[in-house]
Amino acid sequence: MQVGRSYRGYSLERRFALLHPVAMMLFFAGTIVISLISYHPVILGLSFALAAISVAYYAGIKALIQSLSWLGPMLIIVILFNTVFNRRGATELFTIERFQMTFTQESLLFGISVALMMAAIILWFRLYQEFMTSDRFLYLFAPIAPTLALSITMIQRWIPLTKYRWQQIRNADKMLSDCSSSYPASAQSDTVHDAATQKSKGRHNRVTRFAPYKSLTHSLSALMSWSMEDAIQAADSMQARGYQANTGNRDSVRALNSDSDGEQRAGTVHKSPSKKAFRRTSFRYFRFISHDAVALALIATLALLAGLAIFFSTRGLAFFPIYRGAEDLSITAALAASLLMSFPLLLEGKEQLRWRLSAQTK
Amino acid sequence: MATIRTDKVEESPTHMASRTQCSIGEVHVRSLSFSYPESEVPTLSSLSFQAAAGDFILLCGQTGSGKTTLLRHLVPALTPHGQSSGQLEIGGSVGFVQQDPDNQIVTDIVFHELAFALESQGLATQIIRRKVAEIASYFGLEYLLEAKTHSLSGGQKQILNLAATLVAEPDILVLDEPTSELDPIAAQNFLRHLARVNRELGTTVLCCEHRLEEVLEMCDKVLLMKSRSSSSKDAASRAKGLGIQSYTPKDFVESCRTENQNFALYLPEPTRIALASAEISAKIDRYATQEAKPETNKEQACRDWPLDVRSGRRWLKSTYSLLAQASSNASESEATTAKAPAVKLKATTIPNYPESSGRQSKGNPSVISKSNLSIITIRDLCFRYDKAEPFILKYLNAEFSPGQTHGIVGGNAAGKSTLLGLIAGIYKPQLGKIRKDKNLRLAALPQNPKASFVCDTLAEDFYSLGASTSPEEVLQIAQDMDIVHLLDQHPYDLSGGEAQKAALAKVLLTKPDILLLDEPTKGLDAYAKQEVGHIFDRLAAQGKTLIIVTHDLPFAARHTQTCSLLANGELIAQDQTHNFFLNNSFYTTPTNRMTRNIIDGCVTVNDALEVLNPK
Numbered sequence: 001m002q003v004g005r006s007y008r009g010y011s012l013e014r015r016f017a018l019l020h021p022v023a024m025m026l027f028f029a030g031t032i033v034i035s036l037i038s039y040h041p042v043i044l045g046l047s048f049a050l051a052a053i054s055v056a057y058y059a060g061i062k063a064l065i066q067s068l069s070w071l072g073p074m075l076i077i078v079i080l081f082n083t084v085f086n087r088r089g090a091t092e093l094f095t096i097e098r099f100q101m102t103f104t105q106e107s108l109l110f111g112i113s114v115a116l117m118m119a120a121i122i123l124w125f126r127l128y129q130e131f132m133t134s135d136r137f138l139y140l141f142a143p144i145a146p147t148l149a150l151s152i153t154m155i156q157r158w159i160p161l162t163k164y165r166w167q168q169i170r171n172a173d174k175m176l177s178d179c180s181s182s183y184p185a186s187a188q189s190d191t192v193h194d195a196a197t198q199k200s201k202g203r204h205n206r207v208t209r210f211a212p213y214k215s216l217t218h219s220l221s222a223l224m225s226w227s228m229e230d231a232i233q234a235a236d237s238m239q240a241r242g243y244q245a246n247t248g249n250r251d252s253v254r255a256l257n258s259d260s261d262g263e264q265r266a267g268t269v270h271k272s273p274s275k276k277a278f279r280r281t282s283f284r285y286f287r288f289i290s291h292d293a294v295a296l297a298l299i300a301t302l303a304l305l306a307g308l309a310i311f312f313s314t315r316g317l318a319f320f321p322i323y324r325g326a327e328d329l330s331i332t333a334a335l336a337a338s339l340l341m342s343f344p345l346l347l348e349g350k351e352q353l354r355w356r357l358s359a360q361t362k
Numbered sequence: 363m364a365t366i367r368t369d370k371v372e373e374s375p376t377h378m379a380s381r382t383q384c385s386i387g388e389v390h391v392r393s394l395s396f397s398y399p400e401s402e403v404p405t406l407s408s409l410s411f412q413a414a415a416g417d418f419i420l421l422c423g424q425t426g427s428g429k430t431t432l433l434r435h436l437v438p439a440l441t442p443h444g445q446s447s448g449q450l451e452i453g454g455s456v457g458f459v460q461q462d463p464d465n466q467i468v469t470d471i472v473f474h475e476l477a478f479a480l481e482s483q484g485l486a487t488q489i490i491r492r493k494v495a496e497i498a499s500y501f502g503l504e505y506l507l508e509a510k511t512h513s514l515s516g517g518q519k520q521i522l523n524l525a526a527t528l529v530a531e532p533d534i535l536v537l538d539e540p541t542s543e544l545d546p547i548a549a550q551n552f553l554r555h556l557a558r559v560n561r562e563l564g565t566t567v568l569c570c571e572h573r574l575e576e577v578l579e580m581c582d583k584v585l586l587m588k589s590r591s592s593s594s595k596d597a598a599s600r601a602k603g604l605g606i607q608s609y610t611p612k613d614f615v616e617s618c619r620t621e622n623q624n625f626a627l628y629l630p631e632p633t634r635i636a637l638a639s640a641e642i643s644a645k646i647d648r649y650a651t652q653e654a655k656p657e658t659n660k661e662q663a664c665r666d667w668p669l670d671v672r673s674g675r676r677w678l679k680s681t682y683s684l685l686a687q688a689s690s691n692a693s694e695s696e697a698t699t700a701k702a703p704a705v706k707l708k709a710t711t712i713p714n715y716p717e718s719s720g721r722q723s724k725g726n727p728s729v730i731s732k733s734n735l736s737i738i739t740i741r742d743l744c745f746r747y748d749k750a751e752p753f754i755l756k757y758l759n760a761e762f763s764p765g766q767t768h769g770i771v772g773g774n775a776a777g778k779s780t781l782l783g784l785i786a787g788i789y790k791p792q793l794g795k796i797r798k799d800k801n802l803r804l805a806a807l808p809q810n811p812k813a814s815f816v817c818d819t820l821a822e823d824f825y826s827l828g829a830s831t832s833p834e835e836v837l838q839i840a841q842d843m844d845i846v847h848l849l850d851q852h853p854y855d856l857s858g859g860e861a862q863k864a865a866l867a868k869v870l871l872t873k874p875d876i877l878l879l880d881e882p883t884k885g886l887d888a889y890a891k892q893e894v895g896h897i898f899d900r901l902a903a904q905g906k907t908l909i910i911v912t913h914d915l916p917f918a919a920r921h922t923q924t925c926s927l928l929a930n931g932e933l934i935a936q937d938q939t940h941n942f943f944l945n946n947s948f949y950t951t952p953t954n955r956m957t958r959n960i961i962d963g964c965v966t967v968n969d970a971l972e973v974l975n976p977k
Contacts, residue, residue: 134471156470157469161512165813281485
């Protein structure tokens with residue numbers, strides 16, 4: 001039996017997970033934007049390192065290794081691609097005479113920077129995935145687009161259901177086809193059948209050669225009809241639970257729009273859903289407490305500070321024709337960026353410290 | 363107060379049944395008739411019944427009698443389109459729970475599913491959270507609130523559906539075969555929740571259900587829909603059969619003895635035994651009148667039909683003592699005429715293989731004779747789905763001998779379906795061996811028959827198996843399964859029993875030697891079950907080996923020859939079916955539990971009847 005939270009990662013038990021979704025969203029937005037706006041090696045290195053540490057801390061070292069295992073080759077390709085096809089830059093590394101190709105130091109550095117930025121951003125998104133669960137996402141966006149929010153939940157319900165059905169259909173098909181292919185009498189009855197159609201050998205071959213694809217298309221069409229058939233029941237279940245009951249009768253809706261006591265009737269509305277026009281509401285709720293306000297202010301300040309400082313102090317950074325301006329980064333920029341990006345880790349550190357201290361006082 | 367959708371009345375005002383409201387929780391249906399568009403015969407004709415507030419009403423009737431159509435009329439949002447007349451008075455809002463647990467769930471998280479109805483009503487977030495918390499604790503779902511809906515078991519899903527409907531506080535709850543997709547234990551659990559809602563909240567419940575074993579004792583009223591069923595042969599009975607009749611549960615049982623004999627099969631096992639032994643009371647009667655005994659005892663024994671094992675045991679004891687008394691009286695007075703019951707009563711232990719179990723088991727006295735005969739041998743089988751998960755099967759050993767029907771029973775998630783998948787070769791064992799004869803052909807019947815149909819008509823589906831399928835074979839098997847009249851239909855339009863037979867026919871077209879069946883009785887009513895059971899018996903008689911995984915103990919008791927319990931990843935107690943159930947005290951058939959220590963050696967209804975009702 002599946003128990004409550006077990007489907008989710010351990011990371012949702014951490015302090016950062018208690019943060020209000022708005023603050024959380026701002027953290028991810030700030031971090032990712034700052035990683036995007038700057039090609040400065042220090043900022044990129046910081047971003048990548050902190051992202052990697054955070055992923056390792058929250059999702060586990062295995063998750064980090066898994067991400068890096070496919071990130072690594074991809075980054076090498078990006079670096080190679082840049083070095084090979086980017087001919088700009090003044091400092092020549094070496095030249096292959098035969099193809100008249102010149103490799104420059106600048107294009108290599110640029111390739112590494114782009115790769116590092118991609119890696120950092122992908123790792124930040126990995127962390128985003130860990131914390132921005134569907135309910136947080138929907139809490140943020142349901143008020144803006146309620147239909148979209150409901151559609152997303154329904155799709156999230158639909159995907160595993162469809163996977164399960166597909167598995168059932170494939171298993172059933174596999175069993176049947178296994179059985180009919182190993183059917184020794186089939187050769188005999190095939191000849192009987194083919195004698196009638198006067199195309200003995202060729203037809204048989206074609207049947208067996210295309211059989212896998214045929215069964216696959218059959219299964220796909222079966223999945224379609226099964227899903228559609230069952231979608232009717234889902235629609236019934238939604239209607240029976242009052243979905244769109246408010247739009248069921250236009251006259252009453254119109255009459256209600258002229259009603260003034262809409263708010264007062266909210267309590268009795270469940271007895272007469274067809275009598276009142278209203279929007280779908282949402283059960284999702286995250287309380288915004290003082291801690292969230294402090295965190296939000298901190299994140300906003302740090303993000304703003306880091307963004308501005310990086311923008312103004314690294315304006316001189318250029319890769320081509322000669323790499324220059326890397327030494328311009330201000331202390332403020334580096335400090336603000338590192339504080340911002342390590343915000344979740346600092347939060348956990350604070351929590352740890354508090355536990356230690358309270359344990360000692362006992 | 364009623365949630366009435368008037369838009370449908372506007373569409374065809376002359377052909378709609380009038381809808382009005384009455385006091386909360388009541389339902390009055392007066393001469394309701396309905397026919398679907400382009401259908402000549404009416405689906406419902408002039409039905410009338412009523413439900414008082416707080417009633418628990420059981421609706422039963424054979425497949426195709428229009429139960430679902432009637433129930434949908436009670437739910438304003440789901441009223442089917444067509445021509446109708448009559449009066450519907452429904453007091454208050456109506457909640458509706460359907461058959462399939464999966465298809466009714468709309469959202470991905472349990473919390474959201476519970477909130478869905480309230481969100482549709484546009485309630486404030488705080489009110490929604492409070493009501494969801496309330497309903498979750500009422501149904502004991504708190505620990506699942508954050509869980510993904512797809513990770514729940516079938517039983518949990520259906521209870522979630524009930525809770526998600528009840529959260530809107532309906533005054534009337536309408537359920538359309540809510541337990542037919544559940545295994546017996548989950549079904550029992552669901553029905554107990556339902557009874558609790560009825561008792562504790564006073565919600566009127568209208569439930570269509572063919573699992574009468576559970577519902578009969580909890581309901582106040584039984585509504586029987588007489589159908590114009592295709593099975594009733596003569597046109598006269600079809601014409602007059604239409605309509606609805608209302609009984610109290612006890613009257614319903616009584617009527618199963620007389621006018622509704624074809625419903626006797628639906629009754630709980632203790633009731634069936636008591637009903638079928640009604641002749642005994644006649645015999646007692648004969649002896650009693652000779653001795654001029656007062657009528658009261660006999661009257662009581664006859665009228666007060668037992669509905670569960672407890673009352674079944676009481677009934678059996680009293681009947682038994684009456685019988686003994688009668689037979690002793692008779693043997694004193696007139697030894698010759700009263701010989702039969704007296705003799706039979708002495709012989710209370712019947713042999714292990716009663717002829718009544720309908721099998722040719724006498725030919726194979728040692729069913730699980732050692733391995734040289736076994737067709738599938740499993741040695742030290744270990745399996746798990748994922749490295750991170752615990753082993754589902756641990757060092758499992760089993761042998762299945764040819765030409766027999768083997769049952770595998772066990773609790774939920776014990777790994778029964780997994781074991782079938784392993785035998786079928788869908789999964790590969792991590793450890794251990796499954797030895798099968800190479801020349802043998804295996805075929806598996808999936809749990810949901812829908813998974814095995816891929817075409818638009820049944821006939822097409824059968825031919826889709828490959829060039830080797832000849833029309834003669836198809837026709838032959840269709841005749842065997844009694845589905846010839848269904849060949850042109852879409853597979854999804856078939857009823858549960860028909861679909862099961864069609865899926866079985868498709869599997870049989872591949873001419874398998876070994877048939878693996880996963881819960882073949884799921885969703886079937888008593889009749890369809892009996893039919894499928896007879897088909898299995900026939901197949902076994904033809905020399906096929908069947909391995910049936912099931913929750914349905916009475917079915918296993920009747921139609922298998924060996925039975926084993928899968929628990930803790932092992933097959934425990936593989937034994938001859940009769941012994942298997944006799945030696946179990948909890949995991950056994952209702953008949954066995956009812957007759958235990960009163961009459962020995964009874965596992966199936968027929969076993970008991972053989973003792974009680976000697977020919």
